């Protein structure tokens with residue numbers, strides 16, 4: 001997708017292996033591939049298990065809870081659609097129920113604000129290990145992306161006291 005409907009945002013362009021992930025996200029479900037031969041969960045999606053080399057795959061529903069494993073702060077130069085919101089954090093989140101699987105996404109201060117601006121979280125107050133929960137943002141017609149909402153006591157601090 002190159003997207004006249006995206007407002008200049010970059011949209012996912014799934015391949016055959018990744019398409020189910022994005023279909024589930026559109027339904028509001030976070031699922032990861034799981035090998036039906038040895039039980040290993042894996043991400044990003046791919047046709048073959050890296051442990052046993054089996055091709056049997058199912059998609060396991062996960063809780064969507066995780067921890068901030070790392071983050072970077074994006075600064076210009078950026079594409080125009082992103083530059084107006086910079087600087088903003090981009091998170092690497094490790095899933096609570098699929099340790100070792102880490103997903104990239106942007107942060108939002110609350111589960112009630114899936115559409116919050118990219119800079120709605122104060123990066124100076126982010127802490128590694130902060131609990132997060134997946135939320136879903138409709139980014140363009142037919143395109144939904146997962147984001148990460150700060151939860152628990154860390155969210156109020158990291159949100160910099162902005163209303164949630």
Ligand SMILES: [Zn+2]
Pocket residue numbers: 035036037038039040049050051052053054
């Ligand atoms: Zn396997």
